[in-house]
Amino acid sequence: MCAMIRLLLVDDHVSFREPLAFMLDLEHDIAVVGQAGTLLEARPLLPLADIGIFDLDLPDGNGADLIADFRRVQPRGAALVLTASGGRLDLAHAVDAGAAAVLRKSVSFDVVLRTVRQLAAGEQVLQPEYRAELLEVARRRRAEGGDERQRLASLTPRERDVLRGLAAGLSDKEIALRLHIGRETVRTHLVNLMAKLDVNSRLQALVFALRHGAVDLD
């Protein structure tokens, strides 16, 4: 008889995480051993799982850091990235940190299920060419200096939200409406993020974020 797959699910959106955990837990060969919405909540749960499903954009940091921790405490474990908005560089960092598979949240439940089982069986899921390509992106970025990544990593989740608003072509007012904050707060976030990225205009901030894969153009 096959052993149960012990699964950890890390995603900050409860409305996404709980139904997914519930449905996975109903499978005869899967036990959801933990759920977490932040890096802080997830870290104590890492040793419990064989397979981890990780979102990358977490409120207290990047899921790639969690994947690296997971691989350290569970060298035989496998990490699956499940992301809605991760840019190419984010995916590259996740694979570089040890992610064995990457899926978009537009896939069907059956694809997630199949991937979890493939990973548990030790199968290679990422196409070798794609994996090599992502690792090359991560390597190149490292060679260019971790400085840019550090600058991007210093942004708060809210500042990243504002950057995404810029990438979507929104005005300050529209970003404020989208994030349920005041226009002045949007401007404060913009000033802070431009200082952190060491750029002089919002256009430069946007180009910087695009170049380093922190945001995608829709």
Next chain:
Amino acid sequence: MVGWNVEHRSANYRGGRRPVGRFPERFIRSSGLVRVILANDPALARETLGRAIAVLRPGSEVLSVAPEQLEAALAEYSPHLVVCSRASELLERCATRWVILHPDGAADSVLGVHGVWRVIDDLPLGAVVELLDQAASDAGERRPPAPAVSAEGAARFRPPD
């Protein structure tokens, strides 16, 4: 003719094979027929929520559509509960209970019940079940009273001694 593409209906969901798992057993019981539209993003969230509802409240009828098809679905389906990611003018007119999850990527969500709006953090599965039960209760209250049973009819249904 149906004016929108139905991604899933509850009857098509394959229910789980283990009935309870690690979730509270109180979730697992049947309610009356409640119509639900799911039009939230991303697609995987919509699908898993629909599947979970089909397991937890098998009496519910779940219709899952792409967000851009919400208006057409609202107009034709008269749902009791809607879960979506974008506001719609028809939402309040067509449903008594609705949730807009993280509209345009916002951190918060909005819950509307009988025209009263409330900002909420998110929508746990237990809250969905609660909304379904409230909707079922409302639907039950609006049901016409049961017809009076005649003496002859009552005799027919009397349990055997």
